[in-house]
Amino acid sequence: MNLKDYLSQKLNQALTELDLPSVDFQLAPTKNPQFGDLSTNLALILAKQAKQNPIELANKLKSELDLDNSFVREVSVTPPGFINFTFSNHYLFEALNDVLNKGVDYGKSDMGTGQSANVEFVSANPTGPLTVGHGRQSVLGDTVGNILQWHGYNVTREYYYNDAGRQMRILGQSVAARYFQELGKDIALPEDGYQGSYIKDIAKSIIVDQGQELTKESPLFRELAEKTIFSDIRESLKQIGIVHDQFTNEKTFYESGAIDDIVESLKKKDLVYESEGASWFRTTALGKEQDRVLIKSSGEPTYRLPDIAYHRNKLDRKFDLVVDIFGADHQDTYPDVLSALEALDYDVSSIRVLIHQFVTLIRSGEVVKMSTRKANFVTLDELTNLVGKDVVRYFFIMRGMNSHLNFDLDLAQDQSEKNPVYYLQYAHARIVNILKHGEHLDFKYSTDFNAERLTHDSELTLLKSIGEFPDIMAMALKSLEPQLIANYLHGLAGHFHRFYSDCRVITDDKELSQARLALIFGAKTVIANGLSILGVNAPDRM
RNA sequence: GCGCCCGUAGCUCAGUUGGAUAGAGCGCUUGCCUCCGGAGCAAGAGGUCACAGGUUCGAAUCCUGUCGGGCGUACCA
Incomplete structure (x- = not known):
C-alpha cells in the first residue's frame, strides 16, 4: 500500500466531508524530521478561497481525518498551516519486507510494460573519435534507456548517422591527402580537412592493405576511413558499457525514396517553394520566424530534410515512445522537424526531445574549444583509460543535463580518487x-x-x-x-x-x-x- | 539584435509541479580505528542563491528588467 495515495485519498475525503472544494495539493517528504515524514500544504492553498485562517483550517482537516494508526503514528499542524504526518514504524517495517521480497525487482513498475521505446543518442558522424563531449550524451542516452527498461519498456537504442554528406566527403579527401603525402607526393589537405593524427594512421594502413596505386578519386579512402572510425567509436562506447541495437544510415532514406516523398507531400500542402535555386520549407506558415532551406541550390538536401524522413520512419515503426537526445546545438532544429511531421498529419505526441548542454573542457586553466576537424579534443577513450568506466558514467550522470558543466582535465584524475x-x-x-x-x-x-x-x-x-x-x-x-x-x-x-x-x-x-x-x-x-x-x-x- | 540554456560556498555542482533553518564533494581547521573495511563518521570555518523590481501566507525556484557566460540564429550537422 502506497502511503501517499492512501493519505491523499483520505485528505480528499475530508474535503468532501467539510464541504470544501477539491484542489491540487502537494504531499511531499519533509526536510526536517521535526515535521514528521510527509507534509501537505493543503490548508495553505485552500485558505484563501475558503476565507479561513490556514491553521484553523488545517486543524479542522486534521480532526476530520480518520487514519489507520498502523500507517500513521502522528498528525500535527504547524505554522503557517502545514499538516504533517509521521509514519508508524509498522509501516516502515512493511516497506523493508517489500524490498526483501522483491530483491532485484524492488522499485520496478509496470508503467511501460508492453510498450516499446526508441532512444536515439550519440549519432555522431564517423569523422573522428568520440570526445569527452560525446561522453555526456552517450551516458545520458544509455541511462535513459535503462530507466525505461526498468519500468518495463522494450527499448531500442539507436544510432543515426550520415555517411554521404559533406563532412564525410572531406574526411575522404583528408585521408587521400595523407595517403599521397605518405607516398612522398605534395598534396595539401583540403581547406576544411581533418587534421587529427588518426587520419594519417588510416592512410598508412590503406597503403599496407590496398597498395600504393589508388587514385585520388578512389571511394576507398572515405569508405575505409568510415569503417575504421566507426569500429573505434563502437569500441569506445563498449568500454563504458554502451551497445546500440540499431544503426540507421541517412542514406537509406534517399534510396527508399522517402526523401523525395517528403518533399512531394510538403509541396502538396504548399509548404515548399523555389527561390534562388533552392527549395525552401515554408515554416513561417507554421508559425516560425523564418523559412528554411530544404534542398540547397547544389541539389543536396540540408540535414533538415533527411531528419524529417528519419523521424517519420521512427513514427512509422510504431514506437510508443520516441526519445531524441540532442546537444544544445540542435535546439533550433527539431521544432522544424516536428512541424513538418505535424503538417503531414503525424501525431508527434510520442516524441520526447531531451536537450543537454555542452561540456566545457578546461586544460591548464584554459578553456579548450573542441573541434574534431582541428583535432583539438580529448577523446572519450583517454578519459575512460584515465579514470575507468564507473567514474566516467557517474561523472556525466550526476549533473543535470541542463547544467553547463566544466570539465577540468587536470583535475579529472585527482578528483577521480575522491x-x-x-x-x-x-x-x-x-x-x-x-x-x-x-x-x-x-x-x-x-x-x-x-x-x-x-x-x-x-x-x-x-x-x-x-x-x-x-x-x-x-x-x-x-x-x-x-x-x-x-x-x-x-x-x-x-x-x-x-x-x-x-x-x-x-x-x-x-x-x-x-x-x-x-x-x-x-x-x-x-x-x-x-x-x-x-x-x-x-x-x-x- | 532575436531565440534557448545557465549564473547558488574559494572550486565543481545538487536543490523537480513555489514550502519550514539553502546542501554535497573537493580544498581548509579539528576530533574518531585493541572492535563488522578510515574509499568512512563527527564537528568547524566558508553564502547579498549575479543584480533590481514584482506576484504570494511563503521565492534559489514563477514574472519583468539589467549585467555576465554557453549554444543557436547557415544553401554546416
Whole structure:
C-alpha cells in the first residue's frame, strides 16, 4: 500500500466531508524530521478561497481525518498551516519486507510494460573519435534507456548517422591527402580537412592493405576511413558499457525514396517553394520566424530534410515512445522537424526531445574549444583509460543535463580518487563484507526477523530512505532525468554510512543482529538496483 | 539584435509541479580505528542563491528588467 495515495485519498475525503472544494495539493517528504515524514500544504492553498485562517483550517482537516494508526503514528499542524504526518514504524517495517521480497525487482513498475521505446543518442558522424563531449550524451542516452527498461519498456537504442554528406566527403579527401603525402607526393589537405593524427594512421594502413596505386578519386579512402572510425567509436562506447541495437544510415532514406516523398507531400500542402535555386520549407506558415532551406541550390538536401524522413520512419515503426537526445546545438532544429511531421498529419505526441548542454573542457586553466576537424579534443577513450568506466558514467550522470558543466582535465584524475561514485560503491562493499562477517560467525541474513528491534534514529532514517526508492524511480521515468537517481543514491549511501558508525550489526544480541542484517540487506539491494540503472558496477570488494 | 540554456560556498555542482533553518564533494581547521573495511563518521570555518523590481501566507525556484557566460540564429550537422 502506497502511503501517499492512501493519505491523499483520505485528505480528499475530508474535503468532501467539510464541504470544501477539491484542489491540487502537494504531499511531499519533509526536510526536517521535526515535521514528521510527509507534509501537505493543503490548508495553505485552500485558505484563501475558503476565507479561513490556514491553521484553523488545517486543524479542522486534521480532526476530520480518520487514519489507520498502523500507517500513521502522528498528525500535527504547524505554522503557517502545514499538516504533517509521521509514519508508524509498522509501516516502515512493511516497506523493508517489500524490498526483501522483491530483491532485484524492488522499485520496478509496470508503467511501460508492453510498450516499446526508441532512444536515439550519440549519432555522431564517423569523422573522428568520440570526445569527452560525446561522453555526456552517450551516458545520458544509455541511462535513459535503462530507466525505461526498468519500468518495463522494450527499448531500442539507436544510432543515426550520415555517411554521404559533406563532412564525410572531406574526411575522404583528408585521408587521400595523407595517403599521397605518405607516398612522398605534395598534396595539401583540403581547406576544411581533418587534421587529427588518426587520419594519417588510416592512410598508412590503406597503403599496407590496398597498395600504393589508388587514385585520388578512389571511394576507398572515405569508405575505409568510415569503417575504421566507426569500429573505434563502437569500441569506445563498449568500454563504458554502451551497445546500440540499431544503426540507421541517412542514406537509406534517399534510396527508399522517402526523401523525395517528403518533399512531394510538403509541396502538396504548399509548404515548399523555389527561390534562388533552392527549395525552401515554408515554416513561417507554421508559425516560425523564418523559412528554411530544404534542398540547397547544389541539389543536396540540408540535414533538415533527411531528419524529417528519419523521424517519420521512427513514427512509422510504431514506437510508443520516441526519445531524441540532442546537444544544445540542435535546439533550433527539431521544432522544424516536428512541424513538418505535424503538417503531414503525424501525431508527434510520442516524441520526447531531451536537450543537454555542452561540456566545457578546461586544460591548464584554459578553456579548450573542441573541434574534431582541428583535432583539438580529448577523446572519450583517454578519459575512460584515465579514470575507468564507473567514474566516467557517474561523472556525466550526476549533473543535470541542463547544467553547463566544466570539465577540468587536470583535475579529472585527482578528483577521480575522491569521486562520489566510490562513496556508493564503498557502501555496497561494506555491506557485503558485514554479511560475510556475519555468516562466518553463524549469523545469516534471513527474512525471518523481528523488525520491532529497529529503533535507533539511524536505523529508521535508513529504513525510510530505502522505502523512497520506488518513488524516485517513478519520478525518473516521468522526467527522464537520471541525476535524480544519482542524488538519491548518494543520500541513501550517506544514511547507511551513518548507521554503520552508530550501530554495530553483528552483536551478542542475536535478535537485534538479525534485524540489522535484514536492514543492511535491504540497503544493499537498493544500492545495487540503483547502480545497475546508472550502468555502474556494485562491487563486493574494492 | 532575436531565440534557448545557465549564473547558488574559494572550486565543481545538487536543490523537480513555489514550502519550514539553502546542501554535497573537493580544498581548509579539528576530533574518531585493541572492535563488522578510515574509499568512512563527527564537528568547524566558508553564502547579498549575479543584480533590481514584482506576484504570494511563503521565492534559489514563477514574472519583468539589467549585467555576465554557453549554444543557436547557415544553401554546416
